[in-house]
Amino acid sequence: MRCPFCQNEDTQVKDSRPTDDKSSIRRRRFCAGCGARFTTFERVQLRELTVIKKAGRRVPFDRLKLERSLDIALRKRPVESERVDRMINGIVRRLESMGENEVEVEDIGNLVMEGLAGLDQVAYVRYASVYKNFREASDFVNFLHNINTNDGEGD
Template sequence: MKCPFCGAMDTTVVDTRINEDGDIVRRRRRCLNCDKRFTTYERAEIRLPQVVKKNGSRVDYNRDKLSASLWLALRKRPVTTEAVDGAITRIEEKLLALGEREIPSEKVGEMVMRELKKLDKIAYVRFASVYRNFEDVDEFSHAVREVTPGKPVRRPRDE
């Protein structure tokens, strides 16, 4: 590890500690040239796939954007931050498990809808109405029937 003070490559590890979650290693180092100490952090690099949008453009996966979409659908709904964080973590775990370098935005949207359906039915319908771009009342009522207990779900005719 290169010393940030003098640029020497000769450093030694003085102390190593792992954080509470066990996902970050903190190392105290000492430069053998200038004798100054500094701290480095080590964590696993996780590469989530790029998201391929409907227009064909590619963007890096963005946890903040996913979180903002969920919170927009959940606005004024009684869902805890922990529940939303759990949903985001489950979506990211599924994305990683796919092992793909790219994923269509539609697939991410479907994952979001499945999580919202578990979290809050109203938020699910809100998100679905925008995501699926409903063009008539029948499509909207179908989404409502999907989350209404005891009601039979019939697909719209053109599906």
């Protein structure tokens, strides 16, 4: 594993332990070159996923992009990072277990919406505003009305 600070490839694992949800291994590493310590995570990957974008373009699935979009939706919300990690792991497992190597971007968005609906209503609305491309205030009003009418089932 290359050191993120000095790019030295001579790093050593000092400690390994499973994460709380047992979905990955947390490894503390030490760089022999610069003496820095850093953490890496090892996860099981069932298959290489390709995302089919709305315009038909195909791109590799990027777990970090999913994490970043959830970080934005959940910014300044009182949600524990462990719950977010469990949600992300669940989404990735569901995508991998669909049996297909290609997944539509809408499928990912729907899984995120489903997860956020049960995690945090404000983050759910924030994510929906981007995912559903809200253009004016009435889009928010209609979405919120549908949430209240359908008890969070979506629009």
